[in-house]
Amino acid sequence: DVKVTQSSRYLVKRTGEKVFLECVQDMDHENMFWYRQDPGLGLRLIYFSYDVKMKEKGDIPEGYSVSREKKERFSLILESASTNQTSMYLCASSESSTKDYGYTFGSGTRLTVV
Amino acid sequence: AQSVTQPDIHITVSEGASLELRCNYSYGATPYLFWYVQSPGQGLQLLLKYFSGDTLVQGIKGFEAEFKRSQSSFNLRKPSVHWSDAAEYFCAVGAYAGNKLTFGGGTRVLVKP
Numbered sequence: 001d002v003k004v005t006q007s008s009r010y011l012v013k014r015t016g017e018k019v020f021l022e023c024v025q026d027m028d029h030e031n032m033f034w035y036r037q038d039p040g041l042g043l044r045l046i047y048f049s050y051d052v053k054m055k056e057k058g059d060i061p062e063g064y065s066v067s068r069e070k071k072e073r074f075s076l077i078l079e080s081a082s083t084n085q086t087s088m089y090l091c092a093s094s095e096s097s098t099k100d101y102g103y104t105f106g107s108g109t110r111l112t113v114v
Numbered sequence: 115a116q117s118v119t120q121p122d123i124h125i126t127v128s129e130g131a132s133l134e135l136r137c138n139y140s141y142g143a144t145p146y147l148f149w150y151v152q153s154p155g156q157g158l159q160l161l162l163k164y165f166s167g168d169t170l171v172q173g174i175k176g177f178e179a180e181f182k183r184s185q186s187s188f189n190l191r192k193p194s195v196h197w198s199d200a201a202e203y204f205c206a207v208g209a210y211a212g213n214k215l216t217f218g219g220g221t222r223v224l225v226k227p
Contacts (some may be wrong), residue, residue, distance in 0.1 A: 004157075031213075033214065035216075035217075039204075040123065040220075041219055042118075042120075042204060042217040042218050042219040042220045043204065043206075043217040044217075045214055045215075045216070047215050058214065090157065090158070092158075102148050102160045102163050103158075103160070103215065104159040105150075105157040105159075106157055107156065107157040108157055114178055
């Protein structure tokens with residue numbers, strides 16, 4: 001089975017801290033995505049990447065950046081954490097080819113900024 | 115831009131009763147459509163997907179969905195709900211396989227004994 005692993009299940013950080021959320025997938029997928037999930041808003045796309053060292057902004061990129069130095073790893077960075085970034089963060093990966101469809105999600109990281 | 119609307123935020127259903135969750139999408143071409151389920155404390159699991167062919171799609175756990183192009187809808191159904199179906203359900207649309215998905219706001223399903 002495809003595994004998407006997020007390094008932390010729960011995180012508590014202070015306002016102004018630089019925060020790194022890590023995501024690793026083990027199926028050689030080209031595409032990786034970061035979403036945040038908030039009640040009533042569903043999942044909103046922050047950033048995504050179709051290849052190593054490549055990134056594109058999603059719908060809500062403000063206050064975030066990403067890094068993809070290796071194909072299997074996609075990091076989300078909160079440059080200066082703020083309380084409105086308290087949320088559940090979900091990483092996902094998928095293949096580029098039409099042979100597969102949909103995403104495989106990680107279990108999520110619940111981030112609280114105090 | 116693509117968008118997804120799930121009109122029902124919460125639905126309560128009795129165990130053994132039927133369930134239908136609504137999903138309306140906006141997209142200019144033929145969409146790729148998905149339903150995911152998220153059980154409490156879990157990640158998202160793919161229930162089913164549609165991208166072409168038969169408009170009635172069968173998925174896991176006894177779920178099915180019907181694509182209606184004229185109504186821009188992709189509603190999810192289950193004939194008889196089990197207590198384990200209590201979860202949050204998300205509809206999503208994409209431009210092609212592997213592409214970024216746009217999700218609806220989700221519908222939380224509560225199952226009464």
